[in-house]
Amino acid sequence: MxxxxxxxxxxxxxxxxxxxxxxxxxxxxxxxxxxxxxxxxxxxxxxxxxxxxxxxxxxxxxxxxxxxxxxxxxxxxxxxxxxxxxxxxxxxxxxxxxxxxxxxxxxxxxxxxxxxxxxxxxxxxxxxxxxxxxxxxxxxxxxxxxxxxxxxxxxxxxxxxxxxxxxxxxxxxxxxxxxxxxxxxxxxxxxxxxxxxxxxxxxxxxxxxxxxxxxxxxxxxxxxxxxxxxxxxxxxxxxxxxxKHLENYTAGRRAVAQKYREGIQLKDVTLPQTVEWGESVYHQFTLLHPNRDGLRAHLTACGVGTDLIYPRALHQQPCYAAVGPAEGSLPVAEKLARDCLSLPIFPELTAAEIAHVVESVNSFEG
Ligand SMILES: Cc1ncc(COP(=O)(O)O)c(C=O)c1O
Known part of the structure; x- marks a missing residue:
């Protein structure tokens, strides 16, 4: 699929x-x-x-x-x-x-x-x-x-x-x-x-x-x-x-996120955290994994589209090389750029598609 x-x-x-x-x-x-x-x-x-x-x-x-x-x-x-x-x-x-x-x-x-x-x-x-x-x-x-x-x-x-x-x-x-x-x-x-x-x-x-x-x-x-x-x-x-459909679309995104949370069991994966001050509207569902590129290649082989959002922090962009700060100064942003992987999340995803994403993530052995 x-x-x-x-x-x-x-x-x-x-x-x-x-x-x-x-x-x-x-x-x-x-x-x-x-x-x-x-x-x-x-x-x-x-x-x-x-x-x-x-x-x-x-x-x-x-x-x-x-x-x-x-x-x-x-x-x-x-x-x-x-x-x-x-x-x-x-x-x-x-x-x-x-x-x-x-x-x-x-x-x-x-x-x-x-x-x-x-x-x-x-x-x-x-x-x-x-x-x-x-x-x-x-x-x-x-x-x-x-x-x-x-x-x-x-x-x-x-x-x-x-x-x-x-x-x-x-x-x-x-x-x-x-x-x-x-x-x-x-x-x-x-x-x-x-x-x-x-x-x-x-x-x-x-x-x-x-x-x-x-x-x-x-x-x-x-x-x-x-x-x-x-x-x-x-x-x-x-x-x-x-x-007119935005509330429904948002509910749809949240429902997909919920299914991912319930289903994804992969070792070493960090899912987006929920917080007490407000539920995300899930523009992205971005997880972290220390072997992000390996996981991405596996998902591609399983037919699951993914994206890297964002593979470089802004201070690592060529246009801001002179602005800084130096590499290593903003460790969290740099780690996120290294480890982040965004999964499909849009309201029209079917139950079968969501299940396939979950199974594909869980079957990664890297
Ligand atoms: C966080 C953020 N800020 C600003 C923009 C700029 O929006 P636009 O593409 O409509 O110019 C975007 C979208 O691309 C964005 O994701």
Missing amino acids: KVPFLDLSRAHQALRTEILESFAATYDAGRFCLGDDVTAFESAFAAASGTDAVVGVGNGTAALHLVARALGIGPGDDVVVPAFTFIASAWTASYVGARPIFCDVDPTTFTVTAETIAAALTPKTKAVVVVHLFGQSADMDPILELAASRGIPVIEDCAQAHLATYRGRPVGTMGVAGTFSFYPTKNLGGVGEGGAVVSSNSEVLDRVKLLRVHGSNVRYQHDDVGYNYRMEGLQAGALTVKL
Whole structure:
């Protein structure tokens, strides 16, 4: 049996008629860049994700860039960024000429903690980026306390954590702003690029809105140097259709994770840890194994698709060679990059496919 790492076509086929109907409506009305479909999606996403206000943008990277600009981060500033995340989290600093200071992560949640952040603070720290990695919210209370004591804003990168909560509070609502990605593979994914900024700080949100459209609120008057980071109407339509299913999709991901937890018995494997402050929404189900490459080869031979997310920590990336810190300085992030292996996790996986993944993992003799 073959089990794909990810098969988006299953969800897309199920929603084909509805999404194409939404495209037809947008097409016929010519609402291509921002417009009513985007406004409707912004309201629907705000309601679904428990946030005050949402600004739809072109993608999750643009969302982080806009927040960095809105907070006035720039050259000479430092921004604390987890060393184990997708590279775009670090662009938050780099796009505005600031320096990313990479910090280590917790070995059980893979997210930053107050301790790992504290070790990376400098007199020039202007912001902290917290990533709710793989769908698991970070332990926010100690982080918020630390940040408040230093007067440093927290940016929540929620690209992988739609509908995740921390002690009942939705991700994205605890820091000064939160950012989301709607890249097709995300828990809520469009059929192209998409992203959003959420915030209850009206000053930040107003700046994000201004910068999203060329720094302009009045036609051909540009109050700031801005960007073309508009969300597209066609994407907003598709996202509004998919949003209605997000709770079910999340339940589906959690059910797959539960089956993996119950079934996987392989010696020396570390499964993602559960925590008391909030259940993961399982953007990924990432395990650790000391012979990760051997296990991966075995799973490939069994027909099970896997991925390495992420095989390099950010301070090990060529583009940050001059930024550092040196190899060996962030041991947890480096170990995760060495040992992590992500299994298939998407809501449409069948019971037979899940069972095959479990049996294949358990039959590894390496
Ligand atoms: C943690 C994280 N931050 C930011 C991004 C950037 O989002 P996008 O691909 O929509 O630009 C992604 C997704 O790729 C991500 O996983």
